[in-house]
Amino acid sequence: MDFTLDEKTNAHILKLRHFIKKELQPLEEEVEAKGILDSSLAAEILEKSRALGFYGMNIPVEHGGGGFNSVQMVYLEQEMGQTTDPLVRRAFGNVYEVLLACNEAQRQQWLIPCVRGERTCSIAMTEPEAGSDSGGILLLLSQMDMAGYSTLTSAQWEMACSQTSMLSPLVQRM
Numbered sequence: 001m002d003f004t005l006d007e008k009t010n011a012h013i014l015k016l017r018h019f020i021k022k023e024l025q026p027l028e029e030e031v032e033a034k035g036i037l038d039s040s041l042a043a044e045i046l047e048k049s050r051a052l053g054f055y056g057m058n059i060p061v062e063h064g065g066g067g068f069n070s071v072q073m074v075y076l077e078q079e080m081g082q083t084t085d086p087l088v089r090r091a092f093g094n095v096y097e098v099l100l101a102c103n104e105a106q107r108q109q110w111l112i113p114c115v116r117g118e119r120t121c122s123i124a125m126t127e128p129e130a131g132s133d134s135g136g137i138l139l140l141l142s143q144m145d146m147a148g149y150s151t152l153t154s155a156q157w158e159m160a161c162s163q164t165s166m167l168s169p170l171v172q173r174m
Contacts, residue, residue, distance in 0.1 A: 009075065016054060028083060055093045056093055056117075057076060058073050094120055094121045
């Protein structure tokens with residue numbers, strides 16, 4: 001396997017490194033002290049990030065994303081590791097590849113708004129009396145109709161809670 005990066009990816013890495021150093025790292029102390037990022041500042045960071053092509057980098061171009069593959073994303077995420085996770089999530093988004101498996105109507109409702117930064121995803125990873133054991137999460141699905149399921153759960157999540165518009169639980173068929 002060849003891990004050599006093309007010029008486009010190398011340029012994007014340098015641009016991302018500069019953005020993190022200039023825009024995000026100066027906010028780290030404030031976010032750490034307050035435990036939250038001011039919503040107007042979060043919106044400003046999101047707009048700057050989208051304008052530079054940083055939002056939804058892992059999603060194919062045909063869906064409005066950056067089109068970077070898994071190897072390229074490893075290098076980009078290495079740069080993201082130079083700041084705090086709450087800033088990374090606000091600036092670069094949580095656009096999960098599982099949304100690529102949606103049908104066209106679902107893509108329009110969920111994937112495309114996530115790639116545009118209009119919706120934010122979170123993954124349920126804990127709940128009361130289960131700790132961080134994702135296998136301990138209880139999720140009840142009740143069939144709604146042939147098109148989908150309604151979800152009933154007691155799962156709690158902390159990351160991006162106030163900005164999350166959808167929850168992607170990890171599901172195991174029992």
